[in-house]
Amino acid sequence: MKQAYLGIDVGSISTKGVIIDDDNKILSSAYIWTEGDPIGASKRLLSLLEKQFDKKNYRIVATGTTGSARKLVGTIVGATMVKNEITAHAVGTTTFYPEVRTILEIGGQDSKIILVENGVAVDYAMNTLCAAGTGAFLSSQAKRLGIEVEEIGEYAARSEHPTQIAARCTVFAESDLVHKLQMGHPREDVIAGVCNAVVANYLNNVGKGKKILSPVVFQGGVSKNSGVVAAFEKALGCKVTVDENGHLMGALGAAILARKGKGRRPFDFAVEDTEFHVREAGCGRCPNNCEIICVYSGDKLIDAWGNRCERGAVH
Amino acid sequence: MILMRDRRPEGLTVGIPQGLLYHRYSVLWSAFFKGLGITPVYSGPTSRKVLEEGAGVEVDETCLSAKIYMGHVKALIGRCDYIFVPRVDTFGHFRDMCVRFQALYDQCRNLFRSTGQKFLTYNVDGEFGITEEMAFLELGQSLGFSKGEVKKAYAAAKKEEQRAWREKLKAQEPLLKAGGTKILLSGHSYVLDDPYVGKPITDFLRSIDVTAIRADVVNRELALKKSVELSPTCKWEVSRELLGGIALYRDQVDGIILVSAFPCGPDAMVNELLTRKLKDIPLLNLVLDAQSGAAGVETRLESFVDIIRLKKGAL
Structure with a gap:
């Protein structure tokens, strides 16, 4: 019987989970929407993880939770490690990219930057009071433009002259965007402008005063948006790596932290059926x-x- | 100003709101009034109710601490003969206080005009050569006490203040020599010492075994001199003390947390300056407002400390 470790990342928008072995190999993973119900989402997540999991050969001996509902879900699953998402992301990313120097992360309501030296996080910053330039902003602008948030990248790629959008504040960005549309700017250019605005906002707020060195890894839900990735590459003048498991990095970090931690408590999938x-x-x-x-x-x-x-x- | 030259009153009570400059001058004020045979009445510790009451009367654009202060004033209405609201403008060149303290007395009188409550003030204004001692003399004499009596009460109160301050400085010395993770907290005393706003921060840091050092608990004269290393032109007295405290303590701590009550004018300038100048030490900019739940603050504090410990290889 080999040992396995469960990591769950319950964010405001999405809930992510992984089960890994001693070599950080992913045995099982799932990604679903939280839909305002962290307990329900965690149960659904666990049943998805259980289906892929080889119970005959592996046994989950430690569980880590992270994300904004880490405490609540940690209580329910009997977590041995409850850690904030910044630490979890730093640990997860440096495990898979030991050479990384800068981690950019834009989620549904938070954005962060983590600076790494020799595989160890040395500095970080997080958005303060305002959620400008996060996933929530992109979703609302996509809605205003009548397109799906998933299509933003595709539209932005077609633009040759991205429109200048005021990036300081979401409220101003939105009124500027409406104004530009009414002035007759093509939708593609406005969408590319929104992507540039998100990047400019991020670099001016979260990334302010931080020295962004390559290699750069970009994660969080917004990293799935190729328009924003392209805007980052242009602004930073270097390649920006998006891992195919980038959305799982927090959960991976939580599982790794659980493995490294001292606590051991066998996990039982029966919590799925507990009220x-x-x-x-x-x-x-x-x-x-x-x-x-x-x-x-x-x-x-x-x-x-x-x-x-x-x-x-x-x- | 206090123009009612009352006959010297018997059994006089003076209400002291426990917000803003109370945290800087509590010993001086209490000792002075007691020395004159006046009974101080305190508003009590800040609670959510105090904040809500204050936010209800205070101008929206003022900082969280000013709103809390008005809640304290409101709690004292009708409970004492006078409510004591000092006006402290400046101590001299480049030694200004925030404009909030210039306006406070007039503001309170106007906000609570309809209650019939009487207010008491003293006015320190270095620009017109009015020192603290002169301000206290005028205050005491306006209540009907003789110049000699007031001088004596002030001298005794000042002595007690200095003794208490020396003790506070002495109490911090062993903390600077303590092992483990040490963090310098830089913020106004009315933020850090407030039981509702600042205490959860120090409590949480203690719960994760961090020794918190206070930048404002410092030899003030030395700090004012030292502050020019970080800014030769900063004009705010308290900000300069903090700048000096940071300059003096930075080599003895693992990281610095700038704690600010939203939207603080001086902090908006000074903390921005510090973010740009302090490159070689982990720095967290923590902005507190009425909305922020404890979770957001704890995430930021925990991850900041984790990063410091990861760097030291101690997580």
């Missing part, structure tokens, strides 16, 4: 009125968090 529900309760014991999240398996309270102090502790 979990979450209740939010206002603590009410002081004027902070903390929102406490209580997670139940059946009728049993298995975990709770959200309290700022001991008064709100749930046992």
Whole structure:
């Protein structure tokens, strides 16, 4: 019986999962939409992973979770490692690309840059308050232009003179885009302009003051958009690598971290059939009125968090 | 200004809002009023309710800390004879305070005009040669105390303030020599010391075994001199103390976190400057606003510390 490690990355938009062996070989992987239901998505993900998984020869001994719902899903699957997505992405990427110097990542609501030296992350930055230039922006603009977000790359590739779109802020970018369309700019050029705007926004905000060195690896949902990849290559003047498993890098990092961590707990696919529900309760014991999240398996309270102090502790 | 030359009152109570400059002058203010036989009444620790109440009355464009301050003022209405709101404009050339502190007294009087609440202030304005001591003298005399009495109370309060400050400086010394991961926190004391806004940051850092050093807990005279290494033209007193603190402590820590309350004017300039100038040390720009849940902050703090530990090979 060989050992295997499960990694789950539950983001705001998509939920990703992998099972790897001791040599980081992917034994099973899945990618689905979160659809605002991290628990349901995780269960669906697990059943997809189970189908590809060789239960006769492998046994899952440790589980890692990452992404914005890492804590909730970590409780449900009994994770041995719960890590933020930046660390997970850094660990995942440097494992597969030890020579990488810069990791660009644009997700549904976050964007990050991680700088690497000698296979170790040395610096990073993340978007601060504003979600300009993330996947959510691209989706809404595609909708406005009446095309699918998947088609953006194709349209952008046809453009010869990308339109200048104000990149500082999503709100201004959107009004500028409408203005340019009304002035008669072709759709292809406007779409290519949007891709350039995303890149300019990223480099001016998240990438500000960072020295971007080659090799560059680009991941996150937006990396699947060839228009943005081309815009990055043009802006940076170097090749930008998009791994075919780039969307799984967070989950891979979580699985690798679980393997490297000390915790061991055999994972049981039976959680797919367990009823979990979450209740939010206002603590009410002081004027902070903390929102406490209580997670139940059946009728049993298995975990709770959200309290700022001991008064709100749930046992 | 306080123009009511009341007869010297018996059993006078003065409300002290526990926001903004309270965190800088709490010892001085409390000792001064007590020295004159006045009973200070405190607004209590910041809570979500305080923030919500403050945000309801304060101008939208002001910073999170100003909104919290107004919540504290509101909590004191009707609970004391006077609410104490100082005006601190400048201590001299290149020693300005944020405009917020110039306007605060007038703003409070106008915002709470309909309540009939009386306010009390002192006015420090280096541009017109008005020192802190002169400001306190005017304050005390306006309440009917003799010049001698006020001078004595101020001198004693100042002594107590200096003693408390020396203790605070002394308490940080062993932290600088501690092993493990050390992070320098740079931010206004009314952000970092606020129980609702800043405390979750220090609590979380402690929970992941990080020693937090404060940039503002520093020999202030030395810091003002040292600050020119990072900016020879910065005109804000508190920003210069922080710049000096960073210049003095940067070699003794593993990373720096700039904590800022959105939208802080001085920080918008100074933290931008620091992001460009501090190239050789990991730097995190943490912007706090009323909306941010703890999760976003924890993700940023955890990943920042992970990157530092990955670099040291200690994760």
